[in-house]
Amino acid sequence: MYDFIRKLEFFDWWDAGWADKSARNLKSIQDAWIMSELRDAEGLRIGEVGGGDSRLLHYLKERNSCVNIDKFEGLGKGPKKVPEIDGIEVVQAYMGDFDEALEDESFDVMFSVSVIEHVADEHVNGCFKDMARVLKPGGRLLHAIDIYLYEDECVMPRIDAYREAVEMPGLGLRWHTEPVIGDQTKFRCAYATNSDQQLAYACSLVPSMREMRADMQVCSIKMALDKE
Template sequence: MNNPQWPHPGNLAEFSFSKLSHFELFRDLPFQSYNVGDPDPTICDLKVYQDYLVYLFIRNNVPPGSRLLEVGGGDSRVLRFLSRDYECWNADKCEGLGNGPTKFISPDYRIVYDYMGSFSPELSDGYFDFVFSISALEHTPEDPTIRENILKDMNRVLKPGGYSLHCFDAILRPGGTSWINGLVPYLYSQISADTLETAISTIQNDANCYVMSQQAYDSNWKPITKDDYSEFGRPFSINVGWPQRSSAR
C-alpha cells in the first residue's frame, strides 16, 4: 500500500499539525474510525483525523509482521484493523483519565495494564517496531520526571530503527491562551524529530489548519467538558514523529 503522498518520515513535516488537506488522503480506505465512512472535517471528531493519520503511516511505512504498541487510548479503534497483519499490543492503566475506559478486553491485541514511563517488565527492551499514541499523552501530568520517563520508556521498547508517532490534542484560543501539553515542547527539546515544532501563531494563521468544528464539539465533547465551544477553544492535533535512533540527549 505504499503511497508517496501518505505520511512517511521524509514528508512528515507536512503533517506536524492537523490540516484540512490531509482529509484528501483519508478516502476509500479499508479502515473506518467509529464505523463511519470517509471522514468529513466539518462534522467529525478530532480523534477521527488522528486515527486516519496513524493508520496511513503504519500502512505506508511499517512492514506486515512488525510489532506495534499503542500507548493509552483504551479500546483501540486502529489496532483492530491491523491485527491480521501485525503483532499488536496496547499499554493502558485504564484509570479513566481524559474520559478513557476503566476496563476493556480485545481479541485483537495484547493488553498491558500500565502507563508508559513505568518501565513495565511486560514490555521488553527493543521489542517493538512502532510505538504510537492517539489523543492520550496530552493527559500527561506537567511533571519533568514523568516526561523524561515517558520518552526513555518509549525509546527503550523500540527496536533500533523503530519509530514513534504521537498525536496530541491541543487547543487554539484567542489572546495568547492556547494550550499544548508540556510534553510536546519537551520532546522537541530532546529528539531529532521528522515533524516540525510549529509556533501557535503560525498554526492560528494557517487557513489550511483543521480544527474540530463547533458541531462536532457540541456532539462529542461538550457533554464531557460542559464548556461552550467559545470558552473551551478550537481543538486541533499536534503530531510528533521520530526514529528510535534519535533517543533522549
C-alpha cells in the same frame, strides 16, 4: 515531523480509504493519519499507547503483533474495562511507569491517538523516555495529540514541553522531518479540527471551560520521530 494535521491531507486519506467515513470527530482524522503512516506495516511489533477501546489495532493485528498499553482507569474518559480482543496483547501499564513487562528495544512502532494531552506536565518527560526505551533502533514513534488553538498567536507551553521531552539527550530520537510548529502558535483554517458538536459535549463535561471554548478550535499535533 512536528506539525498539525491539515484538511487537505485528510481529504487525500479519505479518498484513499483510510478514514472511517461514518465518523464525525477529530479522532477519526487522527486515526486516518496513523493508518496512512502504517498502511504498509507487516511483521512488526506495534504498541498502541493508551489504546483504550482501540479502533486501529483491529486492522493492524492482521499483519503485525500488536499490544495495547493502558491501565484502563478511565483517564481522559477512556474505558475502565479491559477490552478483550482476539490477537491483541494487553499490558496494563502507563508509559512512564518503566514497567518490566515492556522490554527495552522490543517495539518497531509506538503510537497514540488522543492520549499525550492527558499526561500530567510532571510526567511528560518520563513518558517519552519510557517510549524511547522500548523502541528498537530504527523504530518509529507516532503521536496524534489534541490541542486547543486560538485565533490569536500565543505561547503554548505544552508545544514546547513535547519538543523538549523528545529532544532530551540520551533518548536517541530524531525528528522524522524538521519540526514546523514553534512557540507562537495560532489556529489556521487549513488545520483539521474537531466538530462544534464535540465542543458542546466537552462543555457539558467541563462547564468551566465554556467561555474559552467559544473562541478556540481543537486541532491535532502530529508528531513523528525515529529512533537512531
